[in-house]
Amino acid sequence: xxxxxxxxxxxxxxxxxxxxxxxxxxxxxxxxxxxxxxxxxxxxxxxxxxxxxxxxxxxxxxxxxxxxxxxxxxxxxxxxxxxxxxxxxxxxxxxxxxxxxxxxxxxxxxxxxxxxxxxxxxxxxxxxxxxxxxxxxxxxxxxxxxxxxxxxxxxxxxxxxxxxxxxxxxxxxxxxxxxxxxxxxxxxxxxxxxxxxxxxxxxxxxxxxxxxxxxxxxxxxxxxxxxxxxxxxxxxxxxxxxxxxxxxxxxxxxxxxxxxxxxxxxxxxxxxxxxxxxxxxxxxxxxxxxxxxxxxxxxxxxxxxxxx
Numbered sequence: 001x002x003x004x005x006x007x008x009x010x011x012x013x014x015x016x017x018x019x020x021x022x023x024x025x026x027x028x029x030x031x032x033x034x035x036x037x038x039x040x041x042x043x044x045x046x047x048x049x050x051x052x053x054x055x056x057x058x059x060x061x062x063x064x065x066x067x068x069x070x071x072x073x074x075x076x077x078x079x080x081x082x083x084x085x086x087x088x089x090x091x092x093x094x095x096x097x098x099x100x101x102x103x104x105x106x107x108x109x110x111x112x113x114x115x116x117x118x119x120x121x122x123x124x125x126x127x128x129x130x131x132x133x134x135x136x137x138x139x140x141x142x143x144x145x146x147x148x149x150x151x152x153x154x155x156x157x158x159x160x161x162x163x164x165x166x167x168x169x170x171x172x173x174x175x176x177x178x179x180x181x182x183x184x185x186x187x188x189x190x191x192x193x194x195x196x197x198x199x200x201x202x203x204x205x206x207x208x209x210x211x212x213x214x215x216x217x218x219x220x221x222x223x224x225x226x227x228x229x230x231x232x233x234x235x236x237x238x239x240x241x242x243x244x245x246x247x248x249x250x251x252x253x254x255x256x257x258x259x260x261x262x263x264x265x266x267x268x269x270x271x272x273x274x275x276x277x278x279x280x281x282x283x284x285x286x287x288x289x290x291x292x293x294x295x296x297x298x299x300x301x302x303x304x305x306x307x308x
Contacts, residue, residue, distance in 0.1 A: 001081075001083055001084070001085065001259065001260050001261050001262055001263070002080075002081060002083075002084045002088075002261070002262075002263045002264075002265065002302070003085040003087065003256050003265070003268060004074070004080070004084055004085070004086050004087075004099065004143050005086075005087050005088060005089065005092070005096075005264070005265070005266050005267065005273050006063075006064075006067035006087075006088035006092035006093070006095035006096050006099065006266075006267050007063060007067065007088075007089055007090050007092050007266060007267065007268075007270055007271065007272060007273055008063065008072075008088070008089040008090030008091070008092045008270060008272070009056070009059050009060060009063060009090060009091050009188070009192075010166065010186070010188070010272065011063060011269045011270065011271045011272060012050075012053050012054065012059050012062060012063055012269055013050070013269050014048065014049060014050040014053065014067075014291070014305065015045070015046055015047070015067065016043070016045055016066055016268065016269045016290070017030070017042065017044075017046055017062075017066060018045065018046045019291045019292055019293075020066070020069040020073070020117040020182070020268070020291075020292060021042070021046070021293060022292075023069075023073055023076075024076065025072070025076070026069055026072070027042070027106070029068070029072060030042050030045075030065065030069075032105075032106055033061075033065050033068075033105065033106060033108075033109040034058070035148055036106040036107070036109040036110045036113070037061045037065075037109040037110065037111060037112065037113035037279070039058065039061055039062075039113065041062060041065050041109075041257075041297050042231065044058055044062055045062055045065065045066065045214060052135075052286075052288050054187070055120065055189075056086070056116050056119055056120040056123065056188075056189045056190075057113075057116040057117040057120040058116065059091075059116065059211075060091045060094075060112045060113070060115055060116030060119075061109055061112040061113045062115070063091055063092070063095075063112075063269065064091060064092075064095045064098075064108055064109060064112040064134045065109060065112075065265070066268045066269050067092060067095040067099075067267040067269075068095055068098055068099070068108065069267060069268065070106050070115075070267040070295065071098075071099045071267055071277065072101070072105075073292065073295060074295070077299075078126065079299060081220075082218070082220075083219070084218050084219070084267070085218065085220075085221060085256060085259060085261060086099050086100045086216070086218045086220050086221070087170070087217045087220070087221040087223075087245060087252050087256070089223065089224075089249055089272070089273055089306055090154070090192070090193070090242070090247050091112060091115065091116070092237060093124065093222075093223055093238075093239050093242060094108050094111050094112045094115065095108060095112075095267070096103070096220065097111075097220075097235060098286050099218070099234065099241065100216040100217060100218045100220040100235075101193060101214055101216060101217035101218070102213060102214055102215070102216055102220070102232040102235050102236065103211055103212070103213060103214075103232075103236070104212070107211045107237030108278060109214070110207060110211075111204070111207060111208065111211065112188055114203060114204055114207045115200070115243070117199045117202035118203040119189075119190070119192065119197055119203055119243065120189060121199065121200070122190065122196065122197045122198070122199045122200045123189040123190030123286075124195070125199060126149075126166065126196065127167045128165060128166050128167060128190040128191035128194075128196050128201050129164070129165075129167050129168045129170050129185065129186070129188065129191060130153060130162055130163065130164045130170075130185075130186040130188050130190075130192065131150075131162070131163050131164075131173060131183055131184065131185050131186060131193060132160065132161075132162050132163075132183070132184040132185075132186060133160070133162070133163055133173075133177075133178065133181050133182075133183060133212065134159060134160055134181060134182045134183075134184065135159050135180055135181045135182055136159070136178040136179060136180050137178070137179070137180070138159075138161070140178045140179055140181075141161055142161070143154075143178075144173060144176065144177065144178040145161075145173065145177045146182075147172075147176070148163075148165075148169050148170075148172040148173040148176065149165055149166065149168075149169035149172065150163040150165040150169045150170065150173060150180045150226055151163065151164055151165055151191070151193075151194045151195075151246070152246055153191065153192060153193035153194055153246055153247065154193065154246065154247045154248050154249065155246055155247070155248050155249065155251075156247075156249045156250060156276055157249060157250030157253050157276060157280050158276050158279035158280050159279075160276070162168055162186065163192050164190075164191035164192060164193060164194045164196070165194060165196070165281070166196075167178060170185065176291050182285045193242065193243070193244065193245075193246050193247055194244060194275070195244050197244050199242055200243055201240060201243050201244060204240055204243060205240050207281065208236055208239075211236070213232040213233050213235075213236055214232050215230060215231060215232045216230065216232060216235060217227065217258070219236055221256070222238045222251045222252075223238070223242055223247045223248055223249065223252065224238045224241060224245060224248060224251070225248060225251055226251025226252040226253075226254055226255045227251075227255065230256065249276065250280075253276070253277070253280045253281065256281065256282075259282060261281070261284055262284060262285070263284065263285050263302045264277050264281060264285065264286045264287065264288075265286075265287045265288075265289060265298050265302075266288045266289060267289055268289050268290050268291070268294075269290055270288030270289050270290055270294075271288060271290075273288075274280065274286050274287065274288035280293025285301060285302065287301060287302070
């Protein structure tokens with residue numbers, strides 16, 4: 001059973017769309033998505049600097065576009081079996097909605113654009129940030145976050161929790177870190193997946209209420225609790241709620257294993273999720289896709305997809 005995953009913000013790379021534009025239909029898709037998002041995605045994904053595409057309002061639609069190009073190529077080749085599991089991390093959940101057939105690709109780019117812009121504006125309300133906590137005992141880590149005034153925004157598993165909150169609370173955690181844990185400040189604009197993003201919810205919901213929604217065609221997992229979602233409207237509502245609530249990738253991984261996943265592919269621009277899978281799904285073949293050549297390698301390595 002294949003699991004296709006779409007990465008979140010932080011996975012972006014300068015020029016990441018360039019190799020995909022050489023594939024059939026990719027340029028036309030990108031033109032349509034640029035119109036939907038109001039961004040020149042081709043320029044942003046080929047010649048823009050890393051600094052420019054790190055802007056939250058740009059990063060989110062660009063990451064969604066990248067994942068959708070990878071998924072489109074898999075579909076073009078007929079390599080997405082009916083029992084495929086679909087999941088996305090944070091903004092990757094918007095791409096997952098489109099891959100699972102809940103929303104159209106164009107609407108996914110509209111959603112990603114509004115989400116990114118609204119969250120970018122929310123970041124300006126108060127200086128906030130995020131800090132990765134690596135290692136330590138989970139109970140000790142969560143207590144340390146609470147004492148510092150931070151929230152566990154991403155519970156990724158494999159001893160990785162990303163905390164979020166006011167910058168002074170991040171400072172407090174660094175001054176009194178959990179035992180046997182390493183801390184790493186993240187280069188992000190604000191405290192995503194916390195109440196500090198509250199002002200972004202209504203703008204995103206207003207657009208979501210106008211989107212045509214269908215029930216998933218594939219098994220779709222939710223970041224909120226790792227469970228399978230069978231209702232398209234429920235899936236979209238969960239993505240709205242996700243703006244101010246934690247990403248539970250640890251629970252998504254648990255569900256993947258329970259369902260019997262035997263091949264894991266992280267769509268472009270891959271990196272973080274395949275790394276987590278390496279630690280949490282050690283017996284499952286894992287493949288991170290950044291270029292079409294990576295996709296070829298993944299297909300060759302998975303018998304059920306390669307036709308072997």
